[in-house]
Amino acid sequence: MQGVIDFLVSLNIPYVNASVARYIVLQVLAAIVAVAAPAGLIILTWLERKIIARIQDRLGPNRAGPFGLLQAIADMVKMFTKEDITPAKADRLVYNIAPGLGMFAAIMAFAVIPFAPGFAGTQMNVGLLYIVAIGGLGTLAILMAGWASNNKYALLGAFRAVAMLLTYEIPMVMTLVMVAVVAGSMSMVDVVEAQSGMWFVVSMPVAFLIFFLSGVAEVGRSPFDLVEAESEIIAGFHTEYSGIKFGMIMIAEYVHMFALSFFTAVLFLGGWQIPFIDVAALPAPFAAILGLISLLVKVFFFVFVMMWLRGTLPRFRIDHLLDFGWKFLVPLTLVLLIGVAFVIRLFAPGSSVGIPVAAGPLSGLGMPGQVVALLVTNLLVLGLALVVVSSAARRTRSKALRAVSAVDSPVPTAGK
Amino acid sequence: MFMPSNFDPSQIPLVPIVFWIMTLFTVGGAIGVVSSKKLFHSGLYLVLSFFGVAGYYVLLSAGFMAVVQLMVYVGAIAILILFAVMFSRRPMAAESQANRQWWLGLPLMLVLFVVLVVTVGSVAWPVSGAEPTADTVQQLGVAFLGSYLIPFEVVSVLLSVALIGAIILARGKVEGEETN
């Protein structure tokens, strides 16, 4: 980015000094992000339809344009030209604000992503929390939409959605804390740089899985799509929306999904890093292009995984879903967080800045030791959790069995 | 072009402009909270006000506070309040939300405001020109587990007590609960 700024300054355009050039570059980057994020929808919907069709042994869209590539554009035209019905009983203002707010929240999430070495809109040192904070706006938009529609299905859908979003936000935040612990910083740029030695997906596979799972739930996609379970509550919180406002809700959902893929790639798969190649050390234009391509490959991998999940898995039931979140993921992440913090502290180098702190007892083992220790911790915690869960399940099952047999034979069999 | 030759966009008074926009959000939202007739709208105005305060924190170089404001107030407390609003009866009834003493409250509020402003104006604040250090988050962490260790632990006790108390209160069983 600095290179582009220097180039602009070197052109000697009147008025363009270093600070103007910086603003221009930032503004252009912002414009690209703000337009590209929703425009990615065109590719995403096409991909989704094609992939789901493949899974279901169909062809998918194949009429509009070559391979149906223009299908999404046809859809957009349709959305724009459909009549937009506002229910007479709706709370008009809130009803109209909600889709816009959802879209705003989804696009704003892109602000903190480092796209390539040196190409990040901001190096904000609270980047990880920013993701969570902006996600909260999306939750609010869903609640507003469901409420303002004045429709029972919409309200019920909104309640379900919000309960689910809140439930899965906690494991997500806790995995973000783990990332911050290992990277020693909350800035996304620092997180990517901390992964130059080893991607976090290798050292913390369980944290990665939890993050991705709860992320899919946050986006509200299948198998966590009971937000809009068609067969149960029509379409959930956007039952009453039609025309472009429905389109905006859809755009928000896809942008959100896109953003989640970006976050997963940046936080756990090293962002723009490529294994065995030091991207940042390459000459500037190559570094930027190669970095961006590397990031996009990872992003589309996760997009594909999400579509795959949608094509294969049935929907959760709401009580199972909430139980899974509260009774499994939350305790698991808390225990895992304690373990990760402990390992990192043991391997921490000493510091003499401010209050002098002694090095951790294992700091001599260096980076490889830390990676192995983190991996072992992750697997141990997961193993422990599975043992606990399976024993609990066995207990419940045998209790249920006993209850059944007690009903079958009211007279208990005497003695052994 | 009307631009002077030494035009520098970094000289645009961006900070005051953002300040006034955020003031519009904060104070406007606050007035909405206390004057809106529908309780649900009050809750949404409250969100607007919180959002403005988050903007203030950014201007005050407290990025962490800004994000925490968004995350805790908008993402959690506002949702909780809106849930509670939905729980109460006739949340959308457009009836006056003010009680009988509102005419007393108004002058009281104005007097309070004037007194506060006069106080603010009469004190010579020992403003220091220093810039904050870059990484406030790290400082916060060191403070919480160093000189503020006891508040830190007390906070967790407070939170778990609040959680337990609130669950006991919210779970009081009542017949005829709708199960939808």
Add this chain to the structure above:
Amino acid sequence: MMTIPLSWWLTVAAALFSIGVYGALTRKNAIGILMSIELVLNAVNINLVAFWRYIAPHDISGQVFAIVVITVAAAEAVVGLALVLAVFRRRGSAIVEELDILKQ
């Protein structure tokens, strides 16, 4: 950055505080009162962070206090709203003036 004098922040906070107090005094519904109290706590936080920024930017205490205030506000909201719900269930109303069981 320091183009805004400290007194502006304090004035805005004072305005927010006064509005919050007005709301707490005059709202009928208990949830409305809680919202107004949140406004008051936000005003306090603006003051704390402004003092931190302008008077002691190297001493993080201002932000520590502000975060503790946020925590207390959250605990207050959690318990307060649960209380409102409990009262609402028993008495079928969240209007404070109608809660006069002690008078009878």
Add this chain to the structure above:
Amino acid sequence: MLKEFEFVGLLGAITFTIPFVTLLLAWLLRPKKPNPAKQETYESGVQTIGDTWVRFKAQYYIYALIFVVFDIEAVFLFPFAVALNQLPLYALVWAIVFILLLFDGLLYAWRKGALHWT
């Protein structure tokens, strides 16, 4: 600090206009023929009965409540996470106590059946 949020502001300004542009464009393009039947609340063709804005299950509220508490916990854990390498070992023990105290609250809710979906 302000520099760090500049990009957020710029992006926010652009993003803020996008919904308005979209709505305006759609407003120009779409037909506008409202009628009472169209504007009825949609309930699969059945006339809607009663008020929508009724009381709902307390369970949703309890989840929101636990969520708020854990959200605050995260606010305290992030500075701890970032400062971990600047802290002595005993500070880690205190942080673990902090986490366990809140975990305790969750366990209580669990034992009392507050997490049980009825």
